[in-house]
Each structure stands twice: as C-alpha cells, then as structure tokens.
Amino acid sequence: MAPRNTTLFCLVFCLGQKIEAQEGHFPIPTISATPGFVIPWNESVKILCWGTPESYLYQLEIMRNSTYEVVEEKLRFQKAAEFIINHMDTNTAGRYRCRYKKQYSWSEYSEALELVVTGLYDKPFLFADEGLVVRPGENISLQCSSAHMAFDRYSLSSEGGAALSLHQNGRRQGAFILGPVNLSFSGNYTCYGWYSGSPYVWSAPSDALELVVTDTTNQGSAMENAIRMGVAGLVLVVLLAILAEHWHGHQTPHTDQPDVPERS
Numbered sequence: 004m005a006p007r008n009t010t011l012f013c014l015v016f017c018l019g020q021k022i023e024a025q026e027g028h029f030p031i032p033t034i035s036a037t038p039g040f041v042i043p044w045n046e047s048v049k050i051l052c053w054g055t056p057e058s059y060l061y062q063l064e065i066m067r068n069s070t071y072e073v074v075e076e077k078l079r080f081q082k083a084a085e086f087i088i089n090h091m092d093t094n095t096a097g098r099y100r101c102r103y104k105k106q107y108s109w110s111e112y113s114e115a116l117e118l119v120v121t122g123l124y125d126k127p128f129l130f131a132d133e134g135l136v137v138r139p140g141e142n143i144s145l146q147c148s149s150a151h152m153a154f155d156r157y158s159l160s161s162e163g164g165a166a167l168s169l170h171q172n173g174r175r176q177g178a179f180i181l182g183p184v185n186l187s188f189s190g191n192y193t194c195y196g197w198y199s200g201s202p203y204v205w206s207a208p209s210d211a212l213e214l215v216v217t218d219t220t221n222q223g224s225a226m227e228n229a230i231r232m233g234v235a236g237l238v239l240v241v242l243l244a245i246l247a248e249h250w251h252g253h254q255t256p257h258t259d260q261p262d263v264p265e266r267s
C-alpha cells in the first residue's frame with residue numbers, strides 16, 4: 004500500500020511542480036531594430052520584442068528624464084511583437100526596452116536598445132592620414148572632423164550592405180585607429196558627429212571612404228594559379244592535337260579518297 008501511495012503522491016506533487024516550473028519559465032525578452040539602430044531623420048524603423056508563444060501582452064518603453072515610460076502596448080498571443088516608428092525624429096530617438104506578460108506576471112526587461120536619429124546637423128568630413136590601401140596586419144587611422152560644428156563625439160561605421168557593423172565612439176579629435184586589419188576590414192566607412200549632451204541625435208553621415216585591404220601574397224598566388232591554369236590549358240591543347248592526329252591516322256586507311264592535300 005505504501006509504495007502505491009508514494010507513486011500517487013508523486014504523480015500529483017511532481018506534476019504540480021512541473022507545471023509550476025513551466026509557469027515560472029520566463030526567458031528574458033530580446034529587443035532588436037530593423038534595418039538597424041542608426042536611422043536617418045523621418046525614416047521608419049521596426050522594433051521587435053521577442054518573448055514566448057504564450058506571451059499575450061508586450062510593452063515597449065523609452066527612457067525620458069532618466070525614468071522609463073511606456074510608449075506602446077500590443078495585446079495578442081504572439082512570440083514576438085512588432086512596434087513601428089514611422090517617422091524617426093529627436094523624440095523617438097533614445098534608449099528603449101521591452102517586456103512581456105505571460106499568465107499573470109511580467110517577464111524581466113530586455114536589454115536596452117539605443118536608437119539614433121541622424122541628419123540633424125551638417126555632415127562631417129572623413130579622411131585617412133595615409134593611403135586607403137593597406138595590408139593585413141597594418142593599422143590605419145581615420146579622422147572625422149567638422150569645419151562648422153564643435154562636435155565633442157564622433158562615431159564611425161562600416162557598411163556591409165545596409166547594416167552598420169562597426170560602431171565606435173571617438174574622442175574629441177575624432178581619430179579612429181583601425182587594426183591590425185584583416186581582409187574583412189575592406190569596405191566603405193562613414194562617420195557622424197554628435198554632442199555628448201544628446202547622444203541619440205547625430206549629424207548626417209560623412210561621404211564614404213572606401214578602405215581596401217589587400218593581401219599581396221594572395222595576389223602572388225593568384226598569379227601562380229593563372230600560370231598553372233595556362234600550362235594546364237596548353238597541355239590539354241597538345242593532347243587534343245595528338246588525339247586528333249591519332250584519329251586522323253586511323254581514319255585515312257578507310258577512306259577511298261586519296262590523302263588530303265598536304266598542309267603547307
């Protein structure tokens with residue numbers, strides 16, 4: 004009787020615990036923005052908050068005056084909620100976070116997402132002290148500066164398609180040392196100027212600079228490869244010629260016609 008009781012007890016108790024554990028399972032939501040977190044003024048951006056399929060209420064908050072306030076809520080069972088900002092401006096730029104509700108409780112907050120609006124000041128100028136063609140392992144210095152604006156911060160970004168992959172904040176002088184570089188540093192770079200008092204409001208992007216990282220030894224091997232291919236091609240031609248000759252030799256005895264006139 005006793006073992007049966009324990010089994011029954013476990014069936015009730017353990018099951019209860021399992022349900023409780025599931026209820027208590029609240030993964031931290033993740034927040035992201037497409038096409039990215041650096042958005043030109045008046046353009047749109049989509050903020051995604053990822054929760055769980057059982058989440059039915061999502062809340063997006065923005066930091067204003069060092070406290071967060073709710074921007075928008077989405078009420079519907081969905082594993083991710085979409086918040087759209089149609090016209091990016093200085094009021095919609097800032098630090099965001101989100102959370103979701105499941106059963107009767109809220110999840111924790113996501114990490115912060117910092118959305119930046121660009122194009123509020125004239126573009127700065129980006130230039131390289133030395134050439135824009137560098138070898139892997141070398142360092143390159145890019146300078147960002149403005150003739151008219153007294154920016155106290157600069158950011159540099161590299162574009163791989165539409166995405167901004169590199170983002171660094173410079174000091175007053177706006178000098179960015181990249182390196183030691185590798186081939187993946189090749190690409191177009193732009194910089195922005197801003198003021199530390201308004202960190203989410205940036206200038207228009209500078210004109211792009213194209214950085215080229217080339218591996219000269221790779222070029223050498225490319226040349227070698229070309230030569231090898233050439234030799235292989237030549238061998239093939241010779242083989243074909245021999246084959247043709249051979250085939251010709253076999254064909255001639257069967258033809259009634261006399262030999263084709265001599266090539267000369």
Ligand SMILES: *[C@@H]1O[C@H](CO)[C@@H](O)[C@H](O)[C@H]1NC(C)=O
Binds near residue numbers: 045090
């Ligand atoms: C802002 O963008 C909308 C289209 O999304 C456009 O119709 C409008 O003219 C733009 N406003 C300004 C001031 O450029």
Ligand SMILES: *[C@@H]1O[C@H](CO)[C@@H](O)[C@H](O)[C@H]1NC(C)=O
Binds near residue numbers: 067068
């Ligand atoms: C932020 O706080 C300051 C002073 O504490 C106040 O003057 C200002 O109106 C507040 N701004 C907003 C948007 O709440």
Ligand SMILES: *[C@@H]1O[C@H](CO)[C@@H](O)[C@H](O)[C@H]1NC(C)=O
Binds near residue numbers: 141
């Ligand atoms: C590149 O910079 C690193 C420090 O970031 C330094 O250790 C290294 O010596 C530099 N390399 C060259 C080739 O100047």
Ligand SMILES: *[C@@H]1O[C@H](CO)[C@@H](O)[C@H](O)[C@H]1NC(C)=O
Binds near residue numbers: 187188
């Ligand atoms: C190039 O350098 C970056 C940053 O140092 C590194 O994350 C990346 O893995 C490197 N790529 C290659 C192909 O070595």
Ligand SMILES: *[C@@H]1O[C@H](CO)[C@@H](O)[C@H](O)[C@H]1NC(C)=O
Binds near residue numbers: 162189191
């Ligand atoms: C850099 O920009 C130029 C002009 O827009 C483009 O032709 C080139 O393909 C870009 N380079 C890379 C590596 O994306």
